[in-house]
Amino acid sequence: MRAGFDIGCCPILYAAQVKTRQLGWLLTRFPVNHSDNRKTTQQRQRVSRTRQIIEQNQNAEEIDITRVVESIMLDAIDANSSDIHIEPWDESLVVRFRLHGVLKEFEHLPLELAEKISARLKVMANLVNYETERPQEGHARAAGSEGGVELRLSFFPVVRGGQGHSFTRGEKIVIRIFDPKSRSFDIDQLGFDADTSATLQELLTRPTGMLLLTGPTGSGKTTSIYAVLCHLVRQCGSSISISTVEDPVEFNLPQISQAQINHAREFTYPVALRSLMRQDPQVIMIGEIRDAETAAIAVQAGLTGHLVISTIHAGSTAGVFARMINMDIEPFLLASSIIGILGLRLVCKNCPLCAMPYQPDPILLKRVPEDVRKDASWRRGGGCETCNDTGFTGRTALSEMLTVNEPIRDAVMGKVRIRKLQKMAQEQGMKTLWESGIFRAASGEIPLEEILRSVTEDPLA
Numbered sequence: 001m002r003a004g005f006d007i008g009c010c011p012i013l014y015a016a017q018v019k020t021r022q023l024g025w026l027l028t029r030f031p032v033n034h035s036d037n038r039k040t041t042q043q044r045q046r047v048s049r050t051r052q053i054i055e056q057n058q059n060a061e062e063i064d065i066t067r068v069v070e071s072i073m074l075d076a077i078d079a080n081s082s083d084i085h086i087e088p089w090d091e092s093l094v095v096r097f098r099l100h101g102v103l104k105e106f107e108h109l110p111l112e113l114a115e116k117i118s119a120r121l122k123v124m125a126n127l128v129n130y131e132t133e134r135p136q137e138g139h140a141r142a143a144g145s146e147g148g149v150e151l152r153l154s155f156f157p158v159v160r161g162g163q164g165h166s167f168t169r170g171e172k173i174v175i176r177i178f179d180p181k182s183r184s185f186d187i188d189q190l191g192f193d194a195d196t197s198a199t200l201q202e203l204l205t206r207p208t209g210m211l212l213l214t215g216p217t218g219s220g221k222t223t224s225i226y227a228v229l230c231h232l233v234r235q236c237g238s239s240i241s242i243s244t245v246e247d248p249v250e251f252n253l254p255q256i257s258q259a260q261i262n263h264a265r266e267f268t269y270p271v272a273l274r275s276l277m278r279q280d281p282q283v284i285m286i287g288e289i290r291d292a293e294t295a296a297i298a299v300q301a302g303l304t305g306h307l308v309i310s311t312i313h314a315g316s317t318a319g320v321f322a323r324m325i326n327m328d329i330e331p332f333l334l335a336s337s338i339i340g341i342l343g344l345r346l347v348c349k350n351c352p353l354c355a356m357p358y359q360p361d362p363i364l365l366k367r368v369p370e371d372v373r374k375d376a377s378w379r380r381g382g383g384c385e386t387c388n389d390t391g392f393t394g395r396t397a398l399s400e401m402l403t404v405n406e407p408i409r410d411a412v413m414g415k416v417r418i419r420k421l422q423k424m425a426q427e428q429g430m431k432t433l434w435e436s437g438i439f440r441a442a443s444g445e446i447p448l449e450e451i452l453r454s455v456t457e458d459p460l461a
């Protein structure tokens with residue numbers, strides 16, 4: 001059931017909405033959770049700026065697109081959303097906000113506005129505003145909290161329609177919002193357990209070596225890597241030289257030289273890194289290692305007196321070694337250069353104001369070890385005004401830190417199997433993503449379903 005937003009399509013509710021608006025308030029258009037033991041709330045929400053502008057003009061031709069776009073941004077920023085999704089559905093142009101990690105329908109706009117909104121956003125991001133058949137990406141700034149907010153915009157061509165109708169072209173637009181006030185690049189704020197945080201801070205005191213972060217897209221790698229860089233700046237002040245090469249630069253950091261890859265100008269990772277090495281920075285952050293050439297330069301930098309921090313896609317922390325070997329890096333070079341691998345996943349955490357005890361599905365509980373199950377106090381948010389009825393307040397990182405010590409180094413050089421490497425790391429105290437997730441769910445911080453959605457007991461299976 002699509003609760004909530006349908007107000008705009010129902011004449012009775014619409015009339016009630018217009019009436020209540022005179023009081024300045026109306027029923028929320030955000031959907032309400034209807035899970036078994038969750039309470040149903042009638043949350044109230046201020047009339048959105050966007051809705052006001054749309055309703056002032058009955059004719060889509062007369063709507064001021066600049067104001068509509070601006071109001072979507074302001075509404076999203078006011079709601080503390082991290083992303084705006086704008087996409088054409090069958091009957092309307094749907095605007096959704098990601099609030100506390102969950103996508104929520106915010107407005108349904110007339111489809112006729114789709115092209116104009118897209119063109120306006122492209123102008124803001126200095127992109128080609130009439131190009132609709134190729135993906136485009138860009139940056140812009142929007143008014144918001146002090147100094148405005150950074151926006152990263154992505155335009156992706158899609159088709160819609162079918163069912164006897166011909167396809168119509170459209171675009172799916174995703175806007176990520178980076179509000180400096182709501183983004184804390186602080187290791188202690190990421191949600192890492194005390195052991196991970198302490199190990200990470202110890203690794204950052206090393207003058208040389210490679211620290212790699214791994215996890216799927218949206219697992220918090222960028223935020224974590226920025227927190228690591230800000231930590232170094234806080235620790236060392238202006239005495240440290242830090243340079244980054246990123247694709248793209250997501251956030252401007254103080255006291256750090258950030259370079260953005262530009263494929264059109266052949267400013268690729270290998271080109272940028274080779275040049276950067278001549279400037280000899282102490283710390284080099286590489287946005288992502290995804291090809292053999294970049295991997296080779298990164299390893300070389302890590303072996304020659306630089307602290308290299310980067311991300312890499314791999315199924316698990318131990319799997320990073322296999323991924324690098326597949327990129328033609330010799331095991332002995334890996335063993336000497338990698339100092340630690342941090343595995344990450346982002347999960348939504350319960351809203352403290354509405355979290356209530358609940359009993360997870362018995363089928364899910366079977367996956368939880370007996371000793372954890374018997375002392376668990378499972379909790380889940382039911383939805384309240386503070387959490388926009390999502391049941392969550394923000395996201396937190398699950399972490400798994402594989403520290404490379406002598407036994408692990410020997411094992412990598414001896415080309416042992418990944419599973420054995422993983423087991424060795426666990427025997428030496430590495431807490432896996434699964435273990436830390438289940439523990440935090442059992443303590444009531446995160447719903448069990450969130451953990452099971454994002455981690456598996458055996459990542460190598």
Ligand SMILES: [Zn+2]
Pocket residue numbers: 351352353354355381382383384385386387388389391392
């Ligand atoms: Zn709540």
